Amino acid sequence: MAKSMKNPPTYGVTSVDHALQLAVILQVEGSLTVSEAARRIGVARSSAHRLLATLVYRDFAVQKEDRSYGVGPVLEIADKAQSNVSAIRAAALGPLRTLVDTLDETANLIIRTGRTVRFIASVECAQALRVGNREGMVFPAHQVTGGLISLAALTDEELAALYATAPTDTSDERPDLTKLRSDLRAVRRSGVAVNLERSERGVVAVGRGVTDSGGDTIAAVSVSMPSVRYSPERVKALVEALTTTAEKISAGL
Template sequence: MAKPMKNPPTYGVTSVDHALQLAVILQVEGPLTVSEAAQRLGVARSTAHRLLSTLVYRDFAVRNEDRTYRVGPVLEIADRTQSNVAAVRAAALGPMRALVDTLDETVNLSIRTGRTVRFIASVECAQALRVGSREGMVFPAHQVTGGLVMLAALDDEELAALYAPSPTGGSEERPDLTRLRTELRAVRQSGVALNLERSERGVVAVGRGVTDSGGHTVAAVSVSMPSVRHSPHRLNEVVAALTTAAGAISTALGNGNPDPTRA
């Protein structure tokens, strides 16, 4: 049976950033409704509907019979990976908000895919001078706090295999493995990764790992702050609160309960 002809939307989408965010959410988290899309982006339902309709038109999304939207042919490789990102994000949001309330600094959640890290959730603090949301952004794992936390969960053989030269060469940046191993040993010993303007000038971040029911590190939660508010004395407070949040997320994942407040 032939596919019906698709008509282009009668409007123009001006927020490319919002459209890209939705494409990322569909790719790594799975289906969502118009209302969920509107809530995630902080826009009206009508705006979310227009964005999703445009993604459908360009084959980045498909509308299901139950009116949810899922990844389309352009991004459907994500369907084959069966990512558990949505479960991790759902388990983390409550503890992340509590952590922001405690420290009044921005909190991020990230996962690792190979040599890269993707930020899958951000909760911003209310301070005028703050680190903005990183949700949807991708960085080399060795350059960011969460990446260091998750790389530290690998042994030396796994790390060497991960950063083995590509047979086809390529221009991808590779870290100094001797230096990286030294850094990761320190992260393993303390359980915490400290990023002093490593990935961004003027920003300090502290991260801890999130584990699943099998004790495997599946994500990292981190606190990001302007460097002017960082001090060795405050670091103890940040690490203590961060440890509580990471533990709450891990417990929620282990219990299969995405909302630890309902445990």
């Protein structure tokens, strides 16, 4: 069969095409400045700045301390070849729905890329007051349960190396490493991370790791709920349901 020719769509939107071009340049070639971006796609500097700002807003890019732009968490996921994101997500959707049916709280699947984590699957519960869908959102790893679970899987040396350099994103908050190490020791002991309004006021989350066949942590599963529905007495039931879910996801990989 002859290979079909790739033609641009007649309904294409120029600004969308320009943004996609910049995203590809960032992923394939690396960092660039506003002036370089304007020159590469043939637009005014002000237009290039608006396009890059939009990519930053959607986590396709980050602005560095030198004001140049680099690849963001969304595009970094493509480099995470050691864990097949699509396969993990596919294995998780069924167990996540069962988890929501069991607890009637919103459930999430989270992976770490460097210092950030991304919610790659989210299933909302049916309660009127609930935590909304988080799919696609990116957070600093030290602020959310899934990130704490993933960071706890690192050695002290690996953790130090991860945070050894200054953040490339000017909006990135550098954690207090002494406190973070203390938090991670607690996570290692229990195998569970609890986020008591750490990342968002009024929201509590509990998380547990998902491991591969070799026992390495490759993702985390969590349940998020309004703080008014959380109590320490719920933790046991939450952890039991999370453990069952994590085991089902691991088995489905």
